[in-house]
Amino acid sequence: MSEAKATTDHEKIRTWVEERGGTPAAVKGTGGGDDPGVLRIDFPGYTGDESLKPISWEQFFDKFERERLAFLYQEETAEGVESRFSKLTNSDEAKQTMRARKGLGRR
16 A cells, blocks of 8 residues: 655645646635635546636645645555545644654554
């Protein structure tokens, strides 16, 4: 099984997303003013134009930092195929989860 990784590195996130054809997005109807709303990664063919609106990387990372998020991602599936799995989560929770997984792997 391919393991999920976590990062807060903007360049690593942007590279991973763009290599898979994704773009930064926000859920339509959320946010307002300078707040883009609920962040998502839009992969063409995987989400509807009805629910997401494109945003800039600058908007994405501004909100990412304000909310203290982390990016969970998977390089490839268990079958060895390039994965598009990703999730935005609280950075403190992501650190705890990754520490726990490393601890379990040592037994």
